[in-house]
Amino acid sequence: MVINAQESSGTALILAAAPVGKGRLIDAASVLPALAAVPPGAFTGTAAATLIELADALDPQAVLTRVRAAVAAPGPLVFYITGQLHLDHKQRLPHLALARTTPSTLRYTALPWHWIASELKLRKPGTTTVVVDLVADADTWRQLTGDRSVLPLGYGIRLYGRIAPAPGRRTVAEPAYLKAWASIWRSGARPPLAALHDQAAAQTGGEGVLLLAVDAPPPAGSPAAPDLSGPAPVSGPAPDPLPEILGAAEAGRHREAAAAAAAWEQEALRAYGPGSPQAIHWLEVRADLARLAQDPAVSCELWMAAAEARLARRQAPDNPDVESAVDRAHHQWEHLRDPERARALAPTLIALRRRVPGRQRRALQALQLRLESLHTTTAGTN
Known part of the structure; x- marks a missing residue:
């Protein structure tokens, strides 16, 4: 579904995906009805916006194409992601499971997180925000709690969100954090994203979960933060003309x-x-x-x-x-x-x-x- 406001000044991309069947850890798409009642401009904090919704996507390349289109759009971009994280067994890199993902097909049917980071890192610093409501399987959760940089995005990208461990057997989690965002918006309130994060985190509880809050980039002229989405920084003159x-x-x-x-x-x-x-x-x-x-x-x-x-x-x-x-x-x-x-x-x-x-x-x-x-x-x- 694509909703085009008359005078688009921002872009919101909503990706809600999880495997079909017993591999599902979160009912990611259940957040979409709540978000559907929200005016498009609320997603980006602008007067008008283009809203792109991807529900239970099947193919990682198709998702990547939509991400690229959103990245190329002018104005601010806010990327909302809800689903479940897994590590591939070969490289130990995080992937977002899609509808056809199974443990044996992860490398071919899931969306690698570094694909997302690679697309976003070329946008102008300060114009991109990522909001996540994720569940991590046991293997990924252990790595996340040991090193939060396992989900790098790079310099100049705001990140807000909640990552929870996988629920117990035969239990499917719900994207309560993003549902809280939708509830606040539907009340007519339009707080800044950082305040929205605080309110949603308070409503859904912070015990036993990871809360992520990486705010705006440093002011112009201050030293650039390292880009964690690529190789380790090398010595030399300062980047980012x-x-x-x-x-x-x-x-x-x-x-x-x-x-x-x-x-x-x-x-x-x-x-x-x-x-x-x-x-x-x-x-x-x-x-x-x-x-x-x-x-x-x-x-x-x-x-x-x-x-x-x-x-x-x-x-x-x-x-x-x-x-x-x-x-x-x-x-x-x-x-x-x-x-x-x-x-x-x-x-x-x-x-x-x-x-x-x-x-x-x-x-x-x-x-x-x-x-x-x-x-x-x-x-x-x-």
Whole structure:
């Protein structure tokens, strides 16, 4: 369901998902009727808003596409998430279970948390808020209580929420925390998000749960907090002209943004050398700027270059950053409407897909089928 207010000035994305059947730990979708009675602008704290609702989603790639669309929208973004968390057995990374998720298919049917973090971290600091009402299985709960950075989002993103341990056997939890938000809004009150968090936490109880409250980023000019969604910080000059570059892109000044990012990439190459984390960072920024400029061919090329650079640094093919780069390259290639350009980029992408199959088991097959279709279409026009 998508509700468009007449003059949108903010975006709210609501993701309520949990497995169907006995694997369900929380009735995530039960919050939707309560939220449906809330005016869209209340979700973002703006006069008007676009509201996007994803209920019991099936496919992680489809969810990722909707997240990307919301991330690209101008104005503030508030992302509401309710569901259940699990760790994959191989990398011990948190995933949000979707409707078809089972313990044996987690890596392919659940939404990796680092996918969410990767999408959100390129937004301008201070424009994004994440609100969570989650249940964690026993394994994830142990890791969460030992290290809360297991759910990183990065610098400049507000985070409010409640995470509870899984309920007892044959018991399904409810998203009481977000229901409390809805109840407060339906009363006509519009407190700031931090106050909403405090009120909802008081109503639902804080004993035996994790309450999360990461407020606004530091004022401009203060030292940047470390980005916990990526590799450990490296020494060197202070980052993040990034907000100004993203601001130019959001204003439609795509050439200006791309030129600035390219200049910073050259500076990173001179200071740290080819293949350095700093150079790869700016390569990936350029790739996403090309996406924002609706140039999928350039974006695909740059994401492939970023993936190859990470592999050259001996990052494993199942490293989240490597998988993300190849997934993004593939996603941009799928958006190409120029058959010749798509065919030209396909061999490199296929070679990457063979090395980095990713979490979608049929990704390589889908790529090859589309390439065959492109060849058939071209043959038919000659």
